[in-house]
Amino acid sequence: MASAEHLLSIGEVAARAGVRTSALRYYEDEGLIAPEVRVGGRRRYAAAAVERLAVIRFCQALGFSLAEIRGILAPPRGQAQKTRWRELVDRKVAELDGVVRRAEAMTAVLQASRDCDCIDVQECATRASACTGGEGGERTDR
Amino acid sequence: MASAEHLLSIGEVAARAGVRTSALRYYEDEGLIAPEVRVGGRRRYAAAAVERLAVIRFCQALGFSLAEIRGILAPPRGQAQKTRWRELVDRKVAELDGVVRRAEAMTAVLQASRDCDCIDVQECATRASACTGGEGGERTDR
């Protein structure tokens, strides 16, 4: 597919993809991406590696962990992968929904507390947390 | 203010506030909360400590770091504190706005990709990232 001249060094791939070379090696350790060949010990990548990196960064921006992305990108291809993708998407959409709602609740409380005339933050927070009904205030787990 | 009988052990405070004792000691190290006195080397807290912890957890839930919370809770009190609080709120509200918008963008892309008929994730992400115009996809900094 790609003739020898089109193989890129790690530095070129990194520059094109907008990541550090150290990140590329890290991704390789994590099983996300591998060079086409090694020439004199050095990694040589096909141009597709840049795209693959774009996918990785894209998925990261979507909130997936590297482990999840590995699951997405790994074989087997086809229906099984599609199903897995759908599961991941559904889970992540639900998560994001939670994120948005929490962020909006926070914003509302913050804006209320910004301009209120509480004597101090302690009082304000006590009042405000009474309003939010303790949501997001008593979680010890992680 | 509080008579001796009302002082609580670290375990009691932790239980009432819903945090681990280790977290309480950590907060103390970080300058967020301190016991009223020590009795035989052991921490004794006034009941207000539970409220203060509630404030801390509340602010955390709002997305503040412990360092920021320390700034909020620390003296000086009064106008200076209020100004600082407003600054923090404004900054945090802006941050939260970014979070919400990114999350919503992610959700939109995810839902589109969930049901599309891309051959594989690579193609789908390439198409989708073209749509999002590269937002949030090429940041190397932290």
Added chain:
DNA sequence: ATGCCACTTCAAGTCGACTTGAAGTCAAGC
């Protein structure tokens, strides 16, 4: 043949918010 730079590996460091473990101490109940 020499200098230089981009590359190589591997180990360790970073960030934040804790938790966990080891070894010792205090107070109460039997």
Added chain:
DNA sequence: GCTTGACTTCAAGTCGACTTGAAGTGGCAT
């Protein structure tokens, strides 16, 4: 007096996604 259990301190470990540093190598230009 002895055990038990909640406490004490301090150091080190955890998580994820990298970065940084040290020491060595490949290959090209001068």
